[in-house]
Amino acid sequence: MNEHNDPELTQAPARKALGQHFLFDPNILHRAATAAGPVEGRTVIEVGPGPGGLTRAILKEGVKKLIAVETDPRFASALLEWPEAKDGRLVVIEKDARKVKWEEVLRETGAELPAMMISNLPYNVGTILLIDWLKSGNWRGEMALMFQKEVAERICAAPGTEHYGRLAVLTHAVTRPHIAFTLPPGAFKPPPKVDSAVAVLEPLPEAERFPHLDKLEQVAGAAFGQRRKMLRAALKPFAKKHGLKAEEWLKSLDIDPTARAETLTQAEFRRMASSLAK
Incomplete structure (x- = not known):
């Protein structure tokens, strides 16, 4: 060349x-x-x-x-x-x-x-x-x-x-x-x-590959938007928009409501996003 x-x-x-x-x-x-x-x-x-x-x-x-x-x-x-x-x-x-x-x-x-x-x-x-x-x-x-x-x-x-x-x-x-x-x-x-x-x-x-990237982006954005808070507090407004109570929603997905976003695995984020995509 x-x-x-x-x-x-x-x-x-x-x-x-x-x-x-x-x-x-x-x-x-x-x-x-x-x-x-x-x-x-x-x-x-x-x-x-x-x-x-x-x-x-x-x-x-x-x-x-x-x-x-x-x-x-x-x-x-x-x-x-x-x-x-x-x-x-x-x-x-x-x-x-x-x-x-x-x-x-x-x-x-x-x-x-x-x-x-x-x-x-x-x-x-x-x-x-x-x-x-x-x-x-x-x-x-x-x-x-x-x-x-x-x-x-x-x-x-x-x-x-x-x-x-x-x-x-x-x-x-x-x-x-x-x-x-x-x-x-x-x-x-x-x-x-x-x-x-x-x-x-x-x-x-x-x-x-996870198919619901828009939902994943939304839930991750909400969780990390207040990353120092426990999930039950950080996700409270987000869950309310979807007609959910944050603590009950998280427990139903086998996710600790007192955990923080920075500790969650890919699998846990996927469970939250999948539940919203149904």
Whole structure:
């Protein structure tokens, strides 16, 4: 594959409003591109390619089709000039990723499924996109996503740990997540104020995925909204909205009303959500 070193592309300044922080180190980019497993012969979606460092790393690994979604016209137009864009292996979409209809894009581009998601996500939209992808269908495969380290820790946290909360409950409902590696601010241009980390999320087998994610998100949000309170108090307003008495509801599900949200297992959160989905 041809090497690209377009000064206008690589030197275009990051825009703070778009949450841009760029990676250029080829070793780091290779690790990010392969963190979720081999991409050879696969479809990959990349959000926020920017100058294209990670884009190039993914292409070098033999991806069959790479769909790059970039909202910044400076970078989208430059990527369209790459030979891989002209031969169809690289599909560049200039759009806000939050507005993309992923299944439509995959169908229109003739992509093979499931699609991997590999991205150095813009910090200001990363969590929003992740929740959307967690709720998506079987088109979504393995994910390797760069976040602020604290966000990655919240994604991967286990019950009883400092970072355990709504995001971890949702993530563990459909994937098996772990942090692949962390990076200091100096690895990026411009450097962010905090460390970053790549979180890898492997889809659970279909039979193990929890189907009622909207209900799970609601109950986890209510429980962790007052995380220092016992569940019978934290969930009292939420239960009332559903015509339930919190303590009786929890006992009927074999959940201790005096426990706190941070101690609940995935199975216990699933029991609460399932009871609301009936």
